Amino acid sequence: MFNPFKRRWVKVLSIGMVLFLSSITIALAVLLGDNRPPDVKAYMDLRFEWEKTRRDPASPSKSNEEWAAIKTAFAERSLALADAHPNTATEIATLQMASSWAPKTALGQTATERLGQCVVKADLDQLASGITSFGLPGIFVPEVAPLIVDRIQDHLTHAVAVTLLSYACSASGSGSEAEVVPPAFAKAAELLVTNFVQSDGLGLFCGALGNGYYSPHWAAQFEPQLRTILRVNQSRWIRCCASLALASIVESNPDRQPEAEKLLEEHLQAYDGKIPGQYQHVESELHRRATVQLEALKHSPLWKPSPENAGVDQNGNTLCLSEHRGKVVMVSFWATWCGPCMKLIPHEREIATQHADDPFILLGVNADQTDDETLKRLASLNIPWPSFRDIRPGQKPISEEWRAYFPTVLLIDHKGIMRKRFSALSPAVMMKAVDDLVNEAKAEAQKVTVNVGAPQ
Numbered sequence: 001m002f003n004p005f006k007r008r009w010v011k012v013l014s015i016g017m018v019l020f021l022s023s024i025t026i027a028l029a030v031l032l033g034d035n036r037p038p039d040v041k042a043y044m045d046l047r048f049e050w051e052k053t054r055r056d057p058a059s060p061s062k063s064n065e066e067w068a069a070i071k072t073a074f075a076e077r078s079l080a081l082a083d084a085h086p087n088t089a090t091e092i093a094t095l096q097m098a099s100s101w102a103p104k105t106a107l108g109q110t111a112t113e114r115l116g117q118c119v120v121k122a123d124l125d126q127l128a129s130g131i132t133s134f135g136l137p138g139i140f141v142p143e144v145a146p147l148i149v150d151r152i153q154d155h156l157t158h159a160v161a162v163t164l165l166s167y168a169c170s171a172s173g174s175g176s177e178a179e180v181v182p183p184a185f186a187k188a189a190e191l192l193v194t195n196f197v198q199s200d201g202l203g204l205f206c207g208a209l210g211n212g213y214y215s216p217h218w219a220a221q222f223e224p225q226l227r228t229i230l231r232v233n234q235s236r237w238i239r240c241c242a243s244l245a246l247a248s249i250v251e252s253n254p255d256r257q258p259e260a261e262k263l264l265e266e267h268l269q270a271y272d273g274k275i276p277g278q279y280q281h282v283e284s285e286l287h288r289r290a291t292v293q294l295e296a297l298k299h300s301p302l303w304k305p306s307p308e309n310a311g312v313d314q315n316g317n318t319l320c321l322s323e324h325r326g327k328v329v330m331v332s333f334w335a336t337w338c339g340p341c342m343k344l345i346p347h348e349r350e351i352a353t354q355h356a357d358d359p360f361i362l363l364g365v366n367a368d369q370t371d372d373e374t375l376k377r378l379a380s381l382n383i384p385w386p387s388f389r390d391i392r393p394g395q396k397p398i399s400e401e402w403r404a405y406f407p408t409v410l411l412i413d414h415k416g417i418m419r420k421r422f423s424a425l426s427p428a429v430m431m432k433a434v435d436d437l438v439n440e441a442k443a444e445a446q447k448v449t450v451n452v453g454a455p456q
Contacts, residue, residue: 039090040134042081046097047136050074075102079111092118092130096139112143119147127151128160131167138170138204145172145184153191162201165192173208173216179426181218193225198233206241210248212289213405214340217426219249237279240271244286247293254420254433257297264294296403296421303419306412311388311398314366314378319388322416327359328437329412333399334387335367336377338406345383347427351434352385359414359441360434365390365398367406414441 078097085091098111133139145168152164165188173185192205209219229242247267251260273284309321334341352362364387368374390397411420411433420433
């Protein structure tokens with residue numbers, strides 16, 4: 001079943017593969033940690049309570065205002081716990097929680113500033129213990145990544161150097177939508193690959209470059225480092241992470257799809273999640289992600305006719321993809337709960353405006369609900385192009401049929417041939433691809449016009 005995938009483009013999953021085990025890890029920590037210090041137990045109990053709240057079946061029905069109030073309450077409790085345990089790893093871990101849960105509030109900003117002070121002055125072992133959440137799935141605060149790199153670069157022989165540099169990579173790079181590499185990531189990556197390329201602690205570094213869902217726009221410049229890791233690192237877990245990161249980088253380039261298929265097939269053959277070990281369950285999850293990516297590539301192969309498609313828009317009006325033959329068609333899979341999708345809308349507006357008089361059309365596939373409140377919210381966005389409803393009564397959702405998670409953008413040329421598929425969306429690259437296809441369509445139309453008008 002492909003559909004459950006689509007709501008996973010949220011910050012917690014873009015962080016990397018270790019978060020797959022978050023609830024299991026926290027539950028085990030709570031159940032088995034009788035010998036933990038009281039402050040550590042209090043921290044873990046609060047983490048477990050948050051996970052339980054976040055995963056409550058009723059959570060999706062909560063409004064943005066309700067969630068903001070819940071997060072603020074958790075942040076206040078976290079900050080109080082930090083106040084109760086100054087100069088400890090617990091203070092560091094709980095400040096991370098407060099910063100993460102209320103990032104845009106005065107409370108969250110205070111927590112971030114205090115966390116930065118801890119990074120600068122804390123004992124390195126204490127810092128590593130707190131910053132990695134006592135071994136629980138990480139909470140990443142981008143603002144402290146440069147401070148961590150500056151702190152550890154003079155202590156590269158310390159036992160926690162790899163741990164802290166890997167954290168800095170994930171905090172600064174995971175889910176990044178910047179067009180250029182974050183400076184903290186670049187610096188941490190250089191130190192890691194130069195000094196620790198054979199380490200078994202490079203999982204977060206690899207995951208930040210690609211985790212089977214997403215690869216940052218700038219990740220391609222680290223392809224040589226990933227290939228070096230695959231060549232010299234002997235850890236099965238790190239090779240697994242590096243293999244999928246490399247495939248994700250290649251897959252994000254619409255001109256390298258056949259190579260991406262080959263890399264994904266090699267990954268699936270090498271890492272099936274069936275070998276017992278510490279990371280078996282996570283490897284199994286990565287295997288599943290790679291499987292879906294490969295299915296998506298094979299389902300919408302480039303240079304072949306696009307699938308026919310018919311449905312209705314959010315107002316119930318009939319839409320048909322095939323009726324737009326002769327035009328370049330941009331199909332954007334989006335939803336209001338998908339952060340990258342929403343950030344793409346201004347760029348899509350620019351494309352639609354720029355090509356308003358050209359043989360071009362932009363069509364959405366929207367996965368929001370169809371209740372009255374949601375429809376009003378969608379209408380308030382003032383998006384001028386039509387969107388198919390993803391859900392079709394009696395049929396598979398369009399996203400499942402097309403094997404497209406959110407966001408995905410497909411470009412179909414004026415002959416109905418699939419030409420580009422984007423999952424990591426660089427607006428500049430996408431705009432150029434649209435320009436090129438529209439120019440092709442206009443040139444051919446001009447050629448036809450000249451031929452028709454030529455004397456017989």
